Amino acid sequence: MFLFTSCQVGAETIFKTEIRRLFPDFRLSFSRPGFLTFKVPDHLTPDAIANFVNRSVFARTVARSLGKINLENKEIGKNEPETEIKKTETLTQLAKKIWTIAETNRIFVNRIHVFRRDLLPPGEKGFEPSLTPELQMLHRILIEHSPKPKFLGIHHNNPNYPAQPNETILTVSEIDLGYYFIGVHLISEGLPIHSYYPGGILPIVLPDDAVSRAWLKFEEGIRWSDFPISQGDCCLDIGAAPGGGSQVLLSRGAKVLGVDPAEMNPIILNHPNFTHIRNKINQTKRSLYRNVDWIIADINVAPNYTLDVLEEPATRKDIPLRGMLFTLKLFQWSLVEHLPTYIERLRSWGFDEVRVKQLVFNRQELMVAARRCR
Ligand SMILES: C[S@@+](CC[C@H](N)C(=O)[O-])C[C@H]1O[C@@H](n2cnc3c(N)ncnc32)[C@H](O)[C@@H]1O
Incomplete structure (x- = not known):
């Protein structure tokens, strides 16, 4: 066979x-x-x-x-x-x-x-x-x-x-x-x-008004993860600029807090449900993101550093966080060998469901969906 x-x-x-x-x-x-x-x-x-x-x-x-x-x-x-x-x-x-x-x-x-x-x-x-x-x-x-x-x-x-x-x-x-x-x-x-x-291949086509190609991978990522992000949910987008990922969240009626020292696209910046914190996440006041239901992240750093960045908001007791959807950049393919360690680390933060996939619209990177089911 x-x-x-x-x-x-x-x-x-x-x-x-x-x-x-x-x-x-x-x-x-x-x-x-x-x-x-x-x-x-x-x-x-x-x-x-x-x-x-x-x-x-x-x-x-x-x-x-x-x-x-x-x-x-x-x-x-x-x-x-x-x-x-x-x-x-x-x-x-x-x-x-x-x-x-x-x-x-x-x-x-x-x-x-x-x-x-x-x-x-x-x-x-x-x-x-x-x-x-x-x-x-x-x-x-x-x-x-x-x-x-x-x-x-x-x-x-x-x-x-x-x-x-x-x-x-x-x-x-x-x-x-x-x-x-x-x-x-x-x-x-x-x-x-x-x-x-x-x-x-999910039949997803980049809309004319999409502000970045990242729109494709986050649209695919949300459908794949089945995260029920909806009207009024509060989302933190780490590495948000220029705003494709935020745009996917906004289209579902979420309120988005975008953290990034870089400039946002004006379409996103002027959206009534979007707030830009123009800074690195580690230099952002913690009190600014207290009511977050979901985190998405897409920062161009090595996987270990992405996890370091996520650890603080993910392990805080005062945040009602339900799930995180984020990319792990594979600057070398061999980083995949460390996946079990990354998954173990996420589980130790209380995420009982952790899934990893190279999505169709991911480039040399993986998408991780980590969710708290209980
Ligand atoms: C690949 S781009 C993000 C694309 C974006 N997610 C989109 O949907 O259009 C990576 C971004 O991560 C940002 N970044 C890198 N390190 C960061 C950090 N520690 N905190 C916040 N943003 C960071 C960079 O400034 C850059 O804009």
Whole structure:
């Protein structure tokens, strides 16, 4: 049995190290930037496969491989109008091959996910992970050619509509133009939100009025952490400038105290629910942030220092703090080795739920969600 899985471009080596540690009996097989396949023990259950994304910091999605398709014809990626008909023909030919693989493997499909491996790290040369128009077209053609009534489960034309628990997903991953891996995975209860979307990529697009790219990672972070930040909650944003993270909180109706010696974007600065404390957090009067429900932090320092900064507000008894969502900058990938120590430190401050993930819109950094459940 083979699994395929995807991650951020650049994170492959550290991802392989993580897999060797978590799953010593997995054997690396084919790989490309952002895409890895493993030979795994045959007895692995669909639930254990699905849970792989939960256990891994770097995995975005996973599927049991059913086969691959290599089309001679590479017309799919071309955009000239005269090749449109050719493109439809090629995708139809591809869709038929995919359904043959699903039928041969006797897969009852509830939903189809299509995604392409990333070609660049997020944020580089304007690239952000998302569904290409060709893959949206492939999704539509796959539905049109589904061998009904056997595959009646497919009920959504929107390729980004989130999957539901207990659905079986047929996944098509484009590796290069004309080259595809076909796989299947189950949506078990309790999986991270990423498992519900094609390629583990939440369909989040930077709005025109976003004041920084950090908007993307905090929007994704709040959805992933499921922190119920809402109207009137009081949030402390450490390292707030220019204000993308604060903007995400403000859009949920929260009141935000942004601490940063740097300048805030005027859109944020002039928001009635935003207060700027123009200073470093360690030089800020403690009494200014007494009623904080949530902390977000995004400061460009080593992970240990981020934790040093967070320790004071996180351990104060007079703050009704419920959770913290913050980035850990991986100036070297090897810092990941210290993750167990960081998590232990957070737990010792009373955070009983600590989760760490390299989110799709994180660059060389991790997102941590630490929550007090009791
Ligand atoms: C990556 S930027 C933050 C981006 C921001 N979160 C956003 O959403 O737009 C890092 C910021 O951390 C700030 N910073 C660094 N050390 C800090 C500290 N000790 N206290 C407060 N801010 C700090 C820097 O001034 C810088 O503006």
